[in-house]
Amino acid sequence: MRQRNYxxxxxxxxxxxAEIKSHQLMLRAGLIRQTASGIYSYLPLGKKVLRKVExxxxxxxxxxxxxxxxxxxxxxxxxxxxxxxxxxxxxxLMRLKDRHNRDFVLGATHEExxxxxxxxxxxxxxxxxxxxxxxxxxxxxxxxxxxxxLRSREFIMKDAYSFDTSKEGLDESYEKMYDAYQNIFSRxxxxxxxxxxxxxxxxxxxxxxxxxLSEIGEDTIAYSNxxxxxxxxxxxxxxxxxxKSEEAFGELxxxxxxxxxxxxxxxxxxxxxxxxxxxxxxxxxDEQPVLVLVRGDHEVNEIKVGNVLGKASIExxxxxxxxxxxxxxxxxxxxxxxxxxxxxxxxxAVEFIVNGVCGAxxxxxxxxxxxxxxxFQVSCYEDLRLIQEGDPSPxxxxxxxxAMGIEVGHVFKLGxxxxxxxxxxxxxxxxxxxxxxxxxxxxxxxxxxAAIVEQHHDENGxxxxxxxxxxxxxxxxxxxxxEEQKQLGEELYQTxxxxxxxxxxxxxPERAGVxxxxxxxxxxxxxxxxxxxxxxxxxEVKVRKTGDMIEVHVSELVETLN
Ligand code: ATP
Ligand code: MG
Ligand code: MG
Ligand code: MG
Numbered sequence: 001m002r003q004r005n006y007x008x009x010x011x012x013x014x015x016x017x018a019e020i021k022s023h024q025l026m027l028r029a030g031l032i033r034q035t036a037s038g039i040y041s042y043l044p045l046g047k048k049v050l051r052k053v054e055x056x057x058x059x060x061x062x063x064x065x066x067x068x069x070x071x072x073x074x075x076x077x078x079x080x081x082x083x084x085x086x087x088x089x090x091x092x093l094m095r096l097k098d099r100h101n102r103d104f105v106l107g108a109t110h111e112e113x114x115x116x117x118x119x120x121x122x123x124x125x126x127x128x129x130x131x132x133x134x135x136x137x138x139x140x141x142x143x144x145x146x147x148x149x150l151r152s153r154e155f156i157m158k159d160a161y162s163f164d165t166s167k168e169g170l171d172e173s174y175e176k177m178y179d180a181y182q183n184i185f186s187r188x189x190x191x192x193x194x195x196x197x198x199x200x201x202x203x204x205x206x207x208x209x210x211x212x213l214s215e216i217g218e219d220t221i222a223y224s225n226x227x228x229x230x231x232x233x234x235x236x237x238x239x240x241x242x243x244k245s246e247e248a249f250g251e252l253x254x255x256x257x258x259x260x261x262x263x264x265x266x267x268x269x270x271x272x273x274x275x276x277x278x279x280x281x282x283x284x285x286d287e288q289p290v291l292v293l294v295r296g297d298h299e300v301n302e303i304k305v306g307n308v309l310g311k312a313s314i315e316x317x318x319x320x321x322x323x324x325x326x327x328x329x330x331x332x333x334x335x336x337x338x339x340x341x342x343x344x345x346x347x348x349a350v351e352f353i354v355n356g357v358c359g360a361x362x363x364x365x366x367x368x369x370x371x372x373x374x375x376f377q378v379s380c381y382e383d384l385r386l387i388q389e390g391d392p393s394p395x396x397x398x399x400x401x402x403a404m405g406i407e408v409g410h411v412f413k414l415g416x417x418x419x420x421x422x423x424x425x426x427x428x429x430x431x432x433x434x435x436x437x438x439x440x441x442x443x444x445x446x447x448x449x450a451a452i453v454e455q456h457h458d459e460n461g462x463x464x465x466x467x468x469x470x471x472x473x474x475x476x477x478x479x480x481x482x483e484e485q486k487q488l489g490e491e492l493y494q495t496x497x498x499x500x501x502x503x504x505x506x507x508x509p510e511r512a513g514v515x516x517x518x519x520x521x522x523x524x525x526x527x528x529x530x531x532x533x534x535x536x537x538x539x540e541v542k543v544r545k546t547g548d549m550i551e552v553h554v555s556e557l558v559e560t561l562n
Contacts, residue, residue: 001471003506007043010518020216022453023148025462029521031449038145038153040446045522048470049449050156054135056187056467057158057443060180066133066160071113073137077103079112083421094139106139111418111440114161118436119424125165128426128436129173133160135445147216149446150406150454156445163419164437165428174206174413177441181210181409184443188452189465190408195221196231197410206413210443211405212451221405226398233402408448414438462523463545473561474524476506476515478531488534492554496528499558520544526561 008030018024026032031046042050058068077095080086086093086105094106107113114132122130138157145153162173178194185192190212197209209232211221223230391400418424419436428434449468456463464470473496477489486507493505504524506515512531519527529540533551541560542549552560 001044001502001504003504004508006504008045008518008522009043010521012517018148020147020150020454021457022150022450025453025457025521026148026450029462029523032149034148038142038151040149040152040154045470046449049452049464049468050445052468052470053188053445053448053452054156054158057135057184057445060184060187061133061158061160064131064176064180066131069114069117069132069134070136071107071110071117071134073107073139074104075107075110075113077105079116079422080105083112083115083418085112092140092142094141107136108138108140109157109440109442110134110136110159111161111414111438112422115418115422115424115438118161118163119419119422122163122424122436123426125426125428125434129162129164129169131160131162131173131177133158133441148450150450151218152446155447158443158445160441162439162441163424164439165426165434167437170413170415170437170439174411174439177411177439178208181411181441181443185210185212185408185448187467188448189456189467190448190451191455192408193221193223193230193403193405195223195405208411209405209407210409210411212408212448212455213403214406214451214454215404216454217404217406219405219407221403222400223403224393224395224398225401227393227395229393229395229397232405406447406451406454407444408451409441409443411441412439414440457523460517461521464523464525466525469523469525471502471504471524472526473501473503474506474519474522474527475503476519476527476529478512478515478529480507480509482534485530485532485534488537488539488554489530492528492530492539492557495558499561501561528557 010030011028014024015027018027026046029045030043031049032040032042035041061068074096077086080089080093089108093108096104096106098104118130118132122128135156135158137154138159139154142151142153145151149155160177162170162177164170164173182194192210192212194208194210197207209219211217211219211232213221220233221230222233389400389402392398393400416435416437419438424436424438425433426436452465452468453462456465466472475489475493475496477485480486480489489505489507493503493507496503504522506519508515510518516529523544525544527540527542527544529542531540533539537554538551539554539557540549541552541557550560
């Protein structure tokens with residue numbers, strides 16, 4: 001590719017509103033331009049890297065037997081109503097109407113569409129298991145789009161969905177995807193860690209996030225210094241048991257529950273996504289008081305605690321603030337036995353979303369005058385204390401350390417949540433109708449590109465790993481006005497292309513300093529400089545990563561590159 005008329009505008013200065021290195025460098029190297037807040041155009045270099053990452057992903061997905069499909073970005077809102085997510089997803093879901101006033105959404109994810117596709121066209125166990133994936137544009141109206149394409153409102157995702165006939169089958173599909181993800185992120189030269197994650201209200205069980213280790217990551221990972229234990233801090237104090245203490249319970253008064261909100265009501269009021277409520281609530285930190293969320297598990301008396309201490313300077317809401325936000329009275333828990341309801345504990349300003357913890361109670365009633373530490377006992381680390389560095393690891397091996405991570409991938413055992421809601425059934429060996437068992441697996445393709453830049457740069461610019469570099473070689477004719485340089489540059493351009501190298505050829509009539517600065521900024525693995533020694537058929541080969549530079553006679557160039 002000739003740079004003379006290539007759209008690769010470089011910037012010398014750091015763009016004012018770009019806070020992190022990858023965002024700055026992607027703008028400065030001419031990979032992306034912002035079209036609107038959280039909405040980006042990819043210029044040719046950026047698009048090339050996207051394609052490189054996509055090819056790695058495709059390769060690994062295909063190797064597991066994944067079948068590539070392409071689903072629409074525009075989805076009928078009824079589908080989301082059927083799955084029950086239209087309300088759940090909250091304002092992150094972009095909604096629109098067509099000319100007939102019919103409701104649509106812009107796909108934030110594709111469980112609904114894929115489940116109906118498979119429902120309509122797969123009838124027999126003989127076709128299963130099946131794994132379908134796509135690489136496609138997603139839309140999420142993020143509350144705080146930031147860091148360039150790391151958290152944008154339109155982004156590219158690889159999403160895969162598995163359909164199995166048994167739990168064991170799902171385990172196998174999940175493991176295959178997990179392994180494929182390890183391969184993908186390794187091939188992208190990322191320093192990452194797979195961590196246990198929060199399954200939230202989505203209704204799944206096992207779930208792991210793939211975290212690229214980075215100071216600017218928005219997730220905190222708690223890991224053991226002596227074992228494989230690693231978890232998103234959201235679930236880090238893995239299990240807490242919460243029990244009613246018999247003595248004090250008698251003092252409580254059971255009264256009718258006014259104004260208790262459902263999860264849907266609360267999340268839509270707060271403008272957060274209930275499947276990810278803990279984190280979403282944390283994101284509104286800056287503007288509103290924080291609620292610590294404790295989410296119910298399906299096993300009675302076992303709840304997971306959301307850890308909010310990832311970042312400093314978090315203030316908890318007072319009971320009054322919490323009550324105001326939720327529209328409840330303070331000083332009670334309730335209603336306890338209504339699944340998916342919200343409870344408020346005054347003292348701790350803790351919000352509970354439960355599925356039957358705390359034992360039996362009467363529907364539509366709550367306890368008044370609750371004193372949580374007196375009436376309910378929480379046993380994990382002391383009280384509701386959140387996991388900290390230096391705590392013993394939950395697996396008993398070693399102590400907890402913290403690291404920050406960028407979530408580039410997420411694998412999830414869904415179970416039958418969507419197949420049940422949308423009726424994806426098949427006939428088993430005995431002709432009996434059964435519900436398909438699903439998993440879903442996402443990778444943020446555009447976010448991965450940014451994460452690569454975040455981990456691979458120096459003070460002069462990007463340092464692309466060869467596997468995802470937009471071109472293999474930057475061929476630079478240092479002075480195009482010099483006839484010998486110009487001619488040798490042209491010759492080498494042809495030779496290298498014939499050798500199947502992808503070459504960016506700087507044939508611009510620019511000063512040497514500008515060309516070298518741009519070359520370092522763009523960061524291709526190898527630079528070949530054609531300069532003063534062109535008359536002796538000698539060029540300069542520089543390795544971007546190490547800065548090592550050697551002079552090579554053109555007759556030995558191809559051999560040297562190999
Ligand atoms: P996050 O916690 O960062 O908001 P998520 O958990 O909401 O991400 P998933 O629903 O798990 O995201 O989607 C799968 C993948 O899509 C994520 O692992 C991430 O790599 C990517 N992704 C999600 N939201 C964005 C975004 N706003 N911009 C870019 N990539 C995103
Ligand atoms: Mg999100
Ligand atoms: Mg997440
Ligand atoms: Mg996720």
